[in-house]
Amino acid sequence: MWNTILESKRDDYARFLANRDTDIGAFLEIGTPAQWTVDSGDAEPSGTEAAVTTGAAPSLRLPIAVKDNIAVQNYRLTCGSRMLEELQCPYNARAIERLAAAGAEIVGKTNLDEFGMGSSSDNSALQTTNNPWDVTRVAGGSSGGSAAAVANRQVPVAIGSDTGGSVRQPAAFCGVYGLKPTYGTVSRYGLVAYASSLETVGVLADSVDNLAATYRAMRGVDSRDHSSVEIPAPALDAVDQDAKGTIGVLAGDLGLDPAVERNFRATVTALEELGYTTRPVTLSTLEYVVPAYYTIAAAEASANLARYNGVRYGYRPIFSENPEELMRKARTEAFGDEVKLRIILGTYVLRSGFQDQYYTRAQKIRTLIRRELDELFGTVDAIVLPTFPTQAFAHGDDGMDPFQQKVADRFTGTGNLAAVPALTVPTGTEGGLPVGMQLMGPVFSEERLFAVARRLATVMPIQFPERSVPFSDWETTHNA
Ligand code: GLN
Numbered sequence: 001m002w003n004t005i006l007e008s009k010r011d012d013y014a015r016f017l018a019n020r021d022t023d024i025g026a027f028l029e030i031g032t033p034a035q036w037t038v039d040s041g042d043a044e045p046s047g048t049e050a051a052v053t054t055g056a057a058p059s060l061r062l063p064i065a066v067k068d069n070i071a072v073q074n075y076r077l078t079c080g081s082r083m084l085e086e087l088q089c090p091y092n093a094r095a096i097e098r099l100a101a102a103g104a105e106i107v108g109k110t111n112l113d114e115f116g117m118g119s120s121s122d123n124s125a126l127q128t129t130n131n132p133w134d135v136t137r138v139a140g141g142s143s144g145g146s147a148a149a150v151a152n153r154q155v156p157v158a159i160g161s162d163t164g165g166s167v168r169q170p171a172a173f174c175g176v177y178g179l180k181p182t183y184g185t186v187s188r189y190g191l192v193a194y195a196s197s198l199e200t201v202g203v204l205a206d207s208v209d210n211l212a213a214t215y216r217a218m219r220g221v222d223s224r225d226h227s228s229v230e231i232p233a234p235a236l237d238a239v240d241q242d243a244k245g246t247i248g249v250l251a252g253d254l255g256l257d258p259a260v261e262r263n264f265r266a267t268v269t270a271l272e273e274l275g276y277t278t279r280p281v282t283l284s285t286l287e288y289v290v291p292a293y294y295t296i297a298a299a300e301a302s303a304n305l306a307r308y309n310g311v312r313y314g315y316r317p318i319f320s321e322n323p324e325e326l327m328r329k330a331r332t333e334a335f336g337d338e339v340k341l342r343i344i345l346g347t348y349v350l351r352s353g354f355q356d357q358y359y360t361r362a363q364k365i366r367t368l369i370r371r372e373l374d375e376l377f378g379t380v381d382a383i384v385l386p387t388f389p390t391q392a393f394a395h396g397d398d399g400m401d402p403f404q405q406k407v408a409d410r411f412t413g414t415g416n417l418a419a420v421p422a423l424t425v426p427t428g429t430e431g432g433l434p435v436g437m438q439l440m441g442p443v444f445s446e447e448r449l450f451a452v453a454r455r456l457a458t459v460m461p462i463q464f465p466e467r468s469v470p471f472s473d474w475e476t477t478h479n480a
Helices: 002-008 010-021 048-054 094-101 144-151 168-174 208-218 258-273 286-307 323-334 337-350 359-376 402-407 410-418 446-459 471-478
Strands: 027-030 063-067 105-110 134-138 157-162 177-180 200-205 246-250 277-281 382-386 422-430 433-440
Touching: 002 010, 002 063, 010 027, 010 105, 010 471, 027 144, 063 144, 094 105, 094 157, 094 208, 105 144, 144 157, 144 168, 144 200, 157 177, 157 208, 168 177, 168 200, 168 410, 168 422, 168 433, 177 208, 177 410, 177 446, 200 208, 208 446, 258 277, 258 382, 258 422, 258 433, 258 446, 286 337, 286 359, 286 402, 286 410, 337 359, 359 410, 382 446, 410 433, 422 446, 433 446
Parallel strands: 063 105, 063 157, 246 277, 246 382
Antiparallel strands: 027 105, 157 200, 177 200, 177 422, 382 433, 422 433
16 A cells, blocks of 8 residues: 555645644654655665565565654754754765665654653654644653654654653554664664664554564664664574563562553463463662663763754854853753753763762663663563553643653663663553553564564554544545
8 A cells, every 4th residue: 555655646645644644743844745755875775684584575665754853864853952943954864764775755754852852742842742542642752753643644654763762652652563673773873862872763663564674674784873783693584473482571569550550461461372471570670770861861962962052053043242152042042941951960960070979870770780681581582561651641731740751761761771672562552542561672682572562463453543544544535
């Protein structure tokens, strides 16, 4: 179907994207069909490794939406910030070039929390995104626009970024699949930096197959990102679908909402019925995840965001007496409150004489978290755990306060601190809202996670909100 749309229904599909976005606000920019075809640079067509081993066709002929902190030529690159609101992007991220080489087209840019900082997308300075399951609720964040666009059936796949949960948490809130890959497997070239040692480009999708195909197209070492890594050859192959292993179930008092708790139990039962052996596991480092994550993320953010000084690009105040005032005004006027908070916090934890107390300590905790997970993955093949302790919350004051949102990052931040892959899968609905559980495995175990997710999908298939309309239905009513 998507192939036909890209071959012969481009104008109708562009109208569909805009028409279906009016009460959701997933997109900051919808491209005209001429913008969709992106230059692949010198990227090789994807799937070449996979094609050799599985015989699969290397093509990824899908319309894809991209979070607006990832560079796509001929679109803006706003990062959801006043600072970059007018920025026209002159180049393509490496991951985008690879998608283009595989045949994908980029149909638009999606809303996000400013620079990826948040869990609701309400920190976007440019737009509000509503959850397609209930428009009074948030889509999650920071890749909220990407998650909403997939849940609303506007696109089958959307690209996001995940620093502490920003692909997985909105995927759970909107009931779609969301992958944070192993750190370094997808090039960060062209991803606007927030916290470089934690973040990855990730995928949100309407099926495990679309998600896996997109990840395979994007992955691979890149000379322009020195933290990118060569994936060991065996990890490139699809895993035997029928192989069953042992899955650790995160135990202990996890502080979940009753609906999420119920769904977690149901997911574990489903895995057992599918033939997996489960056993309870604990993570003694779990309570240190959030302090370590926010210390490191804020420290890196304060350094990464120093480049927005009102001089080279981005927002520039109308008048200033001298360069210092120019810089101060640019940053005061164009950064939102959450971004300022993190820059101040990051500067605080890095100030001279205090590094040992905060930053270095957080790095040591990070090592312990990684070690504990390493040990755990010596005894189980993967673990299952919640993505977030609640379902999608309401916008504004009726929702979750910003501090609680940060505390709730404990299940996702683990994966970023340990650099391991984690996949959020839709596991049904409770009270009319979706829930998503997380599968986490050792580094390079993406294919294993896909295999578990595929099996789980046979008993817990993805569901779409009632308001969502597939293009084919929309086309029938609009061309009648
Ligand atoms: N909620 C986390 C934060 O605000 C996650 C962000 C992300 O992954 N980009 O930092």
